[in-house]
Amino acid sequence: MQTIRLTTAQALIRFLNAQYIHVDGQEFPFVEGIFTIFGHGNVLGIGQALEQESGHLKVIQGKNEQGMAHAAIAYSKQMLRQKIYAVTTSVGPGAANLAAAAGTALSNNIPVLFLPGDTFATRQPDPVLQQIEQEYSAAITTNDALKPLSRYWDRITRPEQLMSSLLRAFEVMTDPAKAGPATICIAQDVEGEAYDYDVAFFARRVHYLDRKLPTMRELTGAAALIQSSRKPVIIVGGGAKYSQARDILIQLSEKHHIPLVETQAGKATVEYTFANNLGGIGITGTLAANQVARQADLVIGIGTRYTDFATSSKTAFDFENGQFLNINVSRAQAYKLDAFQMVADARTALEQLSPLLEGYVSEFGDQIQQFKAEWNQERDRLSKITFQRDNFKPEVSDQFDQQMLNEYADALQTELPQTTALIAINEVIPADSIIIGSAGSLPGDLQRIWNPTVANTYHLEYGYSCMGYEVSGALGIKLAVPDKEVYSIVGDGSFLMLHSELITAIQYNHKINIILFDNAGFGCINNLQMENGGDSYFCEFRTHDQRIMNIDYAKVAEGYGAKSYKVNTIEQLQAALKDVAQQSNSTLIEIKVLPKTMTNGYDSWWNVGVAEVSDNEKIHEVFEARQHQLKKAKQY
Numbered sequence: 001m002q003t004i005r006l007t008t009a010q011a012l013i014r015f016l017n018a019q020y021i022h023v024d025g026q027e028f029p030f031v032e033g034i035f036t037i038f039g040h041g042n043v044l045g046i047g048q049a050l051e052q053e054s055g056h057l058k059v060i061q062g063k064n065e066q067g068m069a070h071a072a073i074a075y076s077k078q079m080l081r082q083k084i085y086a087v088t089t090s091v092g093p094g095a096a097n098l099a100a101a102a103g104t105a106l107s108n109n110i111p112v113l114f115l116p117g118d119t120f121a122t123r124q125p126d127p128v129l130q131q132i133e134q135e136y137s138a139a140i141t142t143n144d145a146l147k148p149l150s151r152y153w154d155r156i157t158r159p160e161q162l163m164s165s166l167l168r169a170f171e172v173m174t175d176p177a178k179a180g181p182a183t184i185c186i187a188q189d190v191e192g193e194a195y196d197y198d199v200a201f202f203a204r205r206v207h208y209l210d211r212k213l214p215t216m217r218e219l220t221g222a223a224a225l226i227q228s229s230r231k232p233v234i235i236v237g238g239g240a241k242y243s244q245a246r247d248i249l250i251q252l253s254e255k256h257h258i259p260l261v262e263t264q265a266g267k268a269t270v271e272y273t274f275a276n277n278l279g280g281i282g283i284t285g286t287l288a289a290n291q292v293a294r295q296a297d298l299v300i301g302i303g304t305r306y307t308d309f310a311t312s313s314k315t316a317f318d319f320e321n322g323q324f325l326n327i328n329v330s331r332a333q334a335y336k337l338d339a340f341q342m343v344a345d346a347r348t349a350l351e352q353l354s355p356l357l358e359g360y361v362s363e364f365g366d367q368i369q370q371f372k373a374e375w376n377q378e379r380d381r382l383s384k385i386t387f388q389r390d391n392f393k394p395e396v397s398d399q400f401d402q403q404m405l406n407e408y409a410d411a412l413q414t415e416l417p418q419t420t421a422l423i424a425i426n427e428v429i430p431a432d433s434i435i436i437g438s439a440g441s442l443p444g445d446l447q448r449i450w451n452p453t454v455a456n457t458y459h460l461e462y463g464y465s466c467m468g469y470e471v472s473g474a475l476g477i478k479l480a481v482p483d484k485e486v487y488s489i490v491g492d493g494s495f496l497m498l499h500s501e502l503i504t505a506i507q508y509n510h511k512i513n514i515i516l517f518d519n520a521g522f523g524c525i526n527n528l529q530m531e532n533g534g535d536s537y538f539c540e541f542r543t544h545d546q547r548i549m550n551i552d553y554a555k556v557a558e559g560y561g562a563k564s565y566k567v568n569t570i571e572q573l574q575a576a577l578k579d580v581a582q583q584s585n586s587t588l589i590e591i592k593v594l595p596k597t598m599t600n601g602y603d604s605w606w607n608v609g610v611a612e613v614s615d616n617e618k619i620h621e622v623f624e625a626r627q628h629q630l631k632k633a634k635q636y
Ligand SMILES: Cc1ncc(C[n+]2csc(CCOP(=O)(O)OP(=O)(O)O)c2C)c(N)n1
Pocket: 100, 439, 440, 441, 442, 464, 465, 466, 467, 468, 490, 491, 492, 493, 494, 495, 519, 521, 522, 523, 524, 525
């Protein structure tokens, strides 16, 4: 056996350089690069190895571990899970900062390789700086907190363990049915320890992302279900996007007159301009999509996890009379809602189903176009909302009275409603720009009223809805599609929580554009508490003496070196957007918007935990109403 003497970290970097992926006849490197924040847990091991020989890996210095991990996740998501960045952190707090990002990757099924440093394998210096020292077990470190958040987790305490561990990690990350975060924690002393590695381990290795074929039983069963249905509806989920099923979806929808509705992850697999695409489904769905969903006697869920937002907490469909057909690479997902299961790649399954559907046409008739036209009218109304200082009824009504709304208009020096601003942006930015969102009220508005005219231009993380993903993720998207403009659509709360990677974007000249909607508060949560009978409680950004905070975010971004703009009218917004397109550096547009002017309603319900006893009569009423709704919902 031919061997090569390398440190564990050097072996790791050499291996990452040799991993290739095979997708539909094309082969390319799977690991594009590595985000780093060095500390004593990784600088002398992985840091040294990268400095000595990083190979083709692009090395990027992050500013916050969660932020850089979010950037890596967004890169992989934008690359349709076909390429990844690795993320290396130090030990202790550096590793702990990965936790929210690991949850984000796991709930969204996004492959990413986390490489946190770990405490000493020899335990000689214990407790090493940043070791938590759990008294009941010396074997527990901060990194154990990442176990439930990883799809694969391992700890390396001997150099030779690395080989079997990496193989397992790459098998997981390159399997669409299991894809998620792989976490390999390497003891900091072991990173620098040498071993005589078998050179065969570093040979070019190809991971095959083969499309899983449906069985004949699945195909004939699914075809029979569709053929006997009157009003089938297709839910386009994230799995449809990752399998690149756009063309066959359009073909089947057109030929058989089946409407498409979209989850957040699936949105823009097919552009909104396709006639039968009725947009978002569920709690933050369009009225058109929710109307057809209710009528459906067959729901064809393609690559969807059926989250509560997609199913309106299991009230969006006629569960009594309707049936479900689930096409999913994951058996666990396919099992949901008592569906007929087709465990297969979405695109291949639909392509193979197609010849079995000859002659079939749904009974929707003109209804699809009618629903769509009505929804387009509603969107048109939302694009023209204008604030009045008397008798203004915002979309989220009956929460803030006119006096309060006027107070906001004065404090923020704005009269701009959120929906009006968002639709104006949709109309001005280049159609092939990528927009990214994640948390707050904006994802709901985006799912409803953002109309992508180009496929794969909508990037929403709504599995974890992790605040802070918006800005960090924009950097990851820019790395994936450097020739496209990237717009981060972010609330003030999310921006405040995490925007460190804006600096990384500026540092490496990867232009991102931030469009910050400042409504001076955690708006959607304020809506939620008031909708459910509570008062406005600790969700507005007010000072100790109750003044609404007016924060100069443009100045913050300018301080980092971004070009920034402050706008509070549509004309200023349009002018700023035009200027942004001319810039080569990162930008931030701060838009002051009025609270309560986001979209709301449209025939959906969200099951949230309401207090069963309280001294507030309104909460009691809401609790009773919830019990009533629950009776109509599917139980599992
Ligand atoms: C990391 C994280 N913490 C907490 C939450 C819960 N949460 C969801 S939305 C939200 C407020 C968002 O405020 P902002 O970004 O200003 O958006 P708005 O609703 O005002 O549009 C909070 C606290 C979350 N989604 N993610």
